Amino acid sequence: MIEVEHITKEYKMAKREAGFHNAVKALFSRKQDTVRALNDISFKIDDGEILAYIGPNGAGKSTTIKILCGILTPDKGNCIVDGYVPWKDRKSYVKNIGVVFGQRSQLWWDIPIIDSFELIKDMYDIDSRTYKQNVSELCQLLDLEKIVKTPARNLSLGQRMRCEIVASLLHNPKILFLDEPSIGLDAVSKLAVRDFIKRINAEKGTTVILTTHDMQDIEALTHRVMLIGKGQILLDGSLEELKKRVSDKKEIRIKHSGKTPTLCEGMNYLEQKDDKLKISLDPKMISVSEGIAYLSRETELIDLEVSDISAEEMVARLYKEYQI
Numbered sequence: 001m002i003e004v005e006h007i008t009k010e011y012k013m014a015k016r017e018a019g020f021h022n023a024v025k026a027l028f029s030r031k032q033d034t035v036r037a038l039n040d041i042s043f044k045i046d047d048g049e050i051l052a053y054i055g056p057n058g059a060g061k062s063t064t065i066k067i068l069c070g071i072l073t074p075d076k077g078n079c080i081v082d083g084y085v086p087w088k089d090r091k092s093y094v095k096n097i098g099v100v101f102g103q104r105s106q107l108w109w110d111i112p113i114i115d116s117f118e119l120i121k122d123m124y125d126i127d128s129r130t131y132k133q134n135v136s137e138l139c140q141l142l143d144l145e146k147i148v149k150t151p152a153r154n155l156s157l158g159q160r161m162r163c164e165i166v167a168s169l170l171h172n173p174k175i176l177f178l179d180e181p182s183i184g185l186d187a188v189s190k191l192a193v194r195d196f197i198k199r200i201n202a203e204k205g206t207t208v209i210l211t212t213h214d215m216q217d218i219e220a221l222t223h224r225v226m227l228i229g230k231g232q233i234l235l236d237g238s239l240e241e242l243k244k245r246v247s248d249k250k251e252i253r254i255k256h257s258g259k260t261p262t263l264c265e266g267m268n269y270l271e272q273k274d275d276k277l278k279i280s281l282d283p284k285m286i287s288v289s290e291g292i293a294y295l296s297r298e299t300e301l302i303d304l305e306v307s308d309i310s311a312e313e314m315v316a317r318l319y320k321e322y323q324i
């Protein structure tokens with residue numbers, strides 16, 4: 001269980017104007033700029049949840065993750081993760097967590113990946129049996145067998161990310177923090193990583209907290225989405241709840257070979273391109289089945305697809321609504 005209560009975090013930076021002269025001046029000045037990265041945030045995460053923590057650039061996602069990992073100490077507020085205060089009991093606490101920062105590496109640059117894994121084994125005091133089992137299982141699942149003897153510096157970003165994920169799980173952590181895990185992954189690797197996250201969550205009950213700008217990650221993985229903007233939690237709920245909040249309208253895409261239909265009440269055109277039409281349907285005015293029956297009377301339908309609004313559109317509208 002993760003409990004965060006009223007956390008506030010500010011960064012202080014020496015105030016300076018652009019230019020060399022001002023940079024030297026700033027060395028002798030005490031003036032500081034303050035950035036409030038987190039402003040009184042509170043939430044709870046239960047064991048076994050997969051949570052997507054989303055928000056625009058600079059919203060405060062990484063700062064939250066760093067506090068939850070014990071890397072940063074907040075200015076105010078409390079945080080208890082599995083009975084630990086992360087920044088106080090860091091040494092024992094890190095045995096419970098695995099962390100992947102898309103932008104930073106936990107692997108040693110110049111040595112083969114497998115040697116980095118061995119070092120992590122020693123650092124976390126992982127017994128040999130668990131280590132062997134995890135290395136073989138995780139490497140197979142993430143297709144690392146051919147690259148484990150290569151040094152990290154010679155790997156592509158996507159290959160390295162897959163190694164980072166394995167490295168973060170060797171000690172069987174209860175909680176996995178993934179900060180932008182999709183950065184640099186190709187389509188096949190993205191799918192492999194998503195499947196893998198779902199699998200460790202289902203099989204081992206690992207709690208997963210994920211920050212991402214990739215909406216497909218959210219659609220594929222998460223039970224719960226938390227939106228942060230300007231250092232404050234703005235929304236917290238299931239993807240469906242959030243989509244409904246933005247719009248409970250359905251989207252109907254059709255391909256037709258007849259005349260372009262005149263729409264009835266409850267339906268509107270979103271896009272019309274030759275024989276392909278995108279229609280919005282308001283279920284409060286007309287049911288989806290009535291809408292489809294109406295369209296099939298009006299024209300010759302070749303193809304039809306009904307969907308909710310996409311996660312991408314939902315997020316874009318939420319960012320606009322909250323002006324973040």
Ligand SMILES: Nc1ncnc2c1ncn2[C@@H]1O[C@H](COP(=O)(O)OP(=O)(O)OP(=O)(O)O)[C@@H](O)[C@H]1O
Pocket residue numbers: 011012013035036037055056057058059060061062063064
């Ligand atoms: N070390 C730092 N020193 C000063 N300001 C910082 C520092 N780290 C973050 N900030 C500021 O704190 C705010 C929150 O940053 P944070 O990295 O938590 O955002 P984020 O939501 O993770 O953004 P992104 O999606 O771009 O990674 C931003 O305004 C950022 O400029």
